[in-house]
Amino acid sequence: MTTFSAAEAVLDQVVRLEKVESADQKRARLSTGSLVVAAGLLLLGLSFGAGQIAHFAMSNAFDEVQLPTFAVPAGPAVLISAVLCLAAGVGLISGRLSPAWRRAAGVVAGTSFLFGFLSWAAATSALPFPVSNQLSGTVATATPLILGALAGVIGERAGVVNVAIEGQFLNAAFAAGIVGSITKSIPAALVAAVLTAVATAALLALFAIKYLMDQVVLGVVINLLASGLTGFLFDQLVQPQSRVLNSAPTMQPIPLGPLANIPFLGPILFNQTILVYLAVLSVAVVWVLLFKTRWGLRVRAVGEHPKAADTVGISVVAVRWQAVLVGGIFAGLGGAFFTVGSTGSFAKDLTVGNGFIALAALIMGRWHPIWAALMALFFGFVTQMASQLQTLSTPVPSEFLLLLPYIATIVAVAGLIGRSRAPAADGTPYIK
Amino acid sequence: MSSTTSRPAFLAYLSQYWREWAITGAAMVLALLLGAILMVVADPEVSANFAYLFTAPQLALGGAWAKVAGAYSALVAGAVGSPEALAHTSAKAAPLICAGLGVGLGFRAGLFNIGAQGQAIMGSIVAAYIGFTFQLPYGLHLLVAIIGGVAAGALWGGVVGWLKAKTGAHEVIVTIMMNYIAAGLLAWLLTTAAFMRPGRMDPISPEVQPTSALPGIYQQFHLGFLVAILAAAAVWWLLERSTTGFAIRAVGLNPNAAATAGMSVAATTTITMTFAGALAGLAGVQAALGPSANGVPVPLTVGLVGTVGFDAITVALLGRSRPLGIVLAGLLFGGLSAGGLAMQSVAQTPLTLTMVLQALVVLFVAAPALVQTLVPILKERKSKKVAMAGGEA
Known part of the structure; x- marks a missing residue:
């Protein structure tokens, strides 16, 4: 073993472990990230035209146990979703997130986009959106x-x-x-x-x-x-x-x-x-x-x-x-x-x-x-x-x-x- | 197969060539036989007589014969029985040939283009829109409408190729989804003021101007059929004589080898899908601008192109993705379609039977080994492994 130590010392200096991103990975990162950013921008645009209140009904009219109908102020709700979506998108594009954080960013992007879009859509109608x-x-x-x-x-x-x-x-x-x-x-x-x-x-x-x-x-x-x-x-x-x-x-x-x-x-x-x-x-x-x-x-x-x-x-x-x-x-x-x-x-x-x-x-x-x-x-x-x-x-x-x-x-x-x-x-x- | 030009090799090639034709013929006969059995089984009046098969065979067999012969003779008469029938067949074949060329071109590049349906719909939308909105002189109007429709199809197909090349999105999924989107787009457009016929509330467009209709030559035999033949010739030239076509075939046979040889698989994929879309778009143009039975084109509705994009897949398969084969297959299925309508009205046999026949013909043609088992004469004498091009597609 000792005979190799000199070589190892040299190698330790030259070789630095660096993660190299393949072309495919890079393309996937960029396309996913820009997609999420685009979704965020879409929400941002919608937030300006959003109506007043979005209603979400948690139960159907005939359910035995009636749960409350939530009223959400649509403008701020869509805006917050847009910001979350944009943040997740920027995070994904930057490529500095660990795998766990990347997954979290994906979940945040998906949930906030859905919530924002639904808030915007529900606010245009007087009827509540039936979640159940x-x-x-x-x-x-x-x-x-x-x-x-x-x-x-x-x-x-x-x-x-x-x-x-x-x-x-x-x-x-x-x-x-x-x-x-x-x-x-x-x-x-x-x-x-x-x-x-x-x-x-x-x-x-x-x-x-x-x-x-x-x-x-x-x-x-x-x-x-x-x-x-x-x-x-x-x-x-x-x-x-x-x-x-x-x-x-x-x-x-x-x-x-x-x-x-x-x-x-x-x-x-x-x-x-x-x-x-x-x-x-x-x-x-x-x-x-x-x-x-x-x-x-x-x-x-x-x-x-x-x-x-x-x-x-x-x-x-x-x-x-x-x-x-x-x-x-x-x-x-x-x-x-x-x-x-x-x-x-x-x-x-x-x-x-x-x-x-x-x-x-x-x-x-x-x-x-x-x-x-x-x-x-x-x-x-x-x-x-x-x-x-x-x-x-x-x-x-x-x-x-x-x-x-x-x-x-x-x-x-x-x-x-x-x-x-x-x-x-x-x-x-x-x-x- | 040996490449030497010695006499036995040539004879072997010739017999191989004839065997392919014989198998196609046998496939059709087998399909017709199965179709006949289906007709007899599905007709309670006819099949009930088979209870007396042994006591009064003439009743059972005679009834079955009458049923089958009536349907099939109406089918043949409706397809090729008269000049009018032939004209009808040519009109049905023209869009099938165009869309079949599109699907076949994709096959040659190793791409499975299920999207001919959506590409044809887009072609029909744009061609019809130009046809009923623009005011242009004879000739120019038709030309603009055709170019518009072809471009729309090319765009719809090209997007798929581009997505496949850039992101690796599976073309089968994307084309299926693009079909739905095109159909939905058409349904929506037909509710807008730009497309709705004034004074009508149902989804139907105005009739296209006579200046933009494909001129008829004899009854329903119209210029579009000649355009389809020209398109086939163009595709043959593209595939067999051009550099692009060489790249398409190379990528289809082995993308890795093609890439190693310096061809761009991504570019070839995009180009192929654009061409394929253009050809399917041309099929949509035919549907929108070709004269119907009463001499004028059918206005744009939700079902205008029918199922041409899906039928085109079977046309391309039966034609083994070669232009001449596709023309012949398009004529066959065009005849089946024209004859099926006659069969439905004359012999009261549902049109859906022709779909069964179509599927069975393709199934048998693509499985030559099965046909050879059922018809042993077609087996090769020497016990060489059969390397038929049937399932290659």
Whole structure:
């Protein structure tokens, strides 16, 4: 050791540990920071035109326990939010924040922007902004998105891209509607939905794994097939006798005992339909499956490095088939939401792109079940907010409000998330 | 495949070439067969007769035959059965070819452009706006409207390419979102004074001026179809003869190798998406300015472009992302669309059946191994590994 000490002494002088920022990191820092600053400037502009008082109602008119309606002076509230947002943005741009502070700055920016925007919007209307409705609506809207994103997570972790979530939704919704109408039973409808989505997943697996078809293309074709098939059967069979075939029962909220009576949180979290509880449970199940079981390790192995997995004796084809089919179960539950989970009747293309939104949530959530579920909640929140603000008749045209979730996605994907890394073998068929 | 020009190699190439065609043909036959089964199963009156399949087979099979033959003959007659039908097919094919070229161009650069729908909507908005607002002489007006629509599509596509190049935003997500934004923008514009038809409360624009309509040649066969063919030729030149096209193909085949060779992947991505958007925008222009059955263009409404952007994906796939293939695929699906309308009115078979046929054709074409299993004649004699270009896209 002593022989090296002289060299080490020299090295100690020359080498100074300095963190070097990669070009990608720098771009991400600048784009995120300037985005937050832009949001702050927007709020600053709004604060000058803000109305007098913004009302936030904490409970619905029919809730048993009535919570107060908060009145917030809109001008100062928006101004404070703007300042907080700007401060967070400047902090992010400077690049001098530790990771923990960076996360905190992000949270501050997001919360203050939402609060400021909502204060501004609520102040333009005499009606209070229904906070409780907003949150319970968020949970309901996000349910199919969470389930769809989970379906994608499992398949893509195994290396099979799933653009066909929309088609799985549509087929499952159709099956749930028909079976529900005939049997008048929700469980039967759910089973039918799951079986149909698993069958659709089998089609995906067959062409992706056995016939090595390009998987994004395959997804688009399966979506088209689902749209055509359900549309044709709807026109030909269901429409002429819609009283028999298109009047499924709908799910009722199930209060979870005393938990449902908690003021504010109770109605939001513990008085929902069975699908909502299933969705929350599914997030946990998928997380455990992927990260805590042997099977999950195999799934991730064939998605990252199939050749290595094959070398140690894992059947890549079998694991991929299993993963895609298991994903189908969740997609089926999500699809059932659109018929038995809402009005009980099927209409052509009634999933209106929710499968694609689920796909976006899964990519924004970086192929992780919990993050994907959070992203789905974010979508649910923005969608619900847009429809709430519509009823408040804000100065923003309602057509624009409906675009909010899509614009928010682009901003999030381009400004905040940036390059997300897919499983290494995602979309690549395995040929031995 | 060997690159030598020896006689056996040439013969092998020829047989490979014919096999590709044969597989496409077999895919269509298989799709039609499955469609026939679907029609019979979904019609309670016809399928009920199958209970007597063994006691009175003529009842079951005859009924099924009548149903299927009636629908398919109406489909064929509506697509190619008369000069009017052919003109209708060409009108339906023109926007499909343009948007299909856009999607195919993206494929060649390794980009998945799901956004042709939004790009076409933007093209139709601007073309229609110029068409019903401006007062310009014949020729110039049409030219300005086409350029405006194409530019709008190019912008809508270019933004996606630029975001992908600058921030790495996944083009599939961004194009999907841009589709919704374009559709929402159109819905909003149709409620504004600039776009609403005076005296109407529903979302419909004024009719475009005759000076800006694409002139008809025979019935619905109009100048736009020739424009679409020209666009295909231009894309062929771009891809096969220009430096930009070489970069597009290189980036599509291997971005790392292209970057190492000194090409800018970011610039190529932006350029490709701009061109793709321009082509899809041209499809929107066709929808806004092409004559309908009564000889004048349909005014701008929410559903004016239909689902051209999504159909374009199947067109590009079936055409294997090559300009000539896309023209043929566009004609096929244009015929399916024109014939489907006839099938719906003559044979009372829902139009949605054509969507099923379209999806099945593409599915079979993209999985040649499946077709070869179902139709063993198409299998290769030698037990070489089949390296078909089908799923490459």
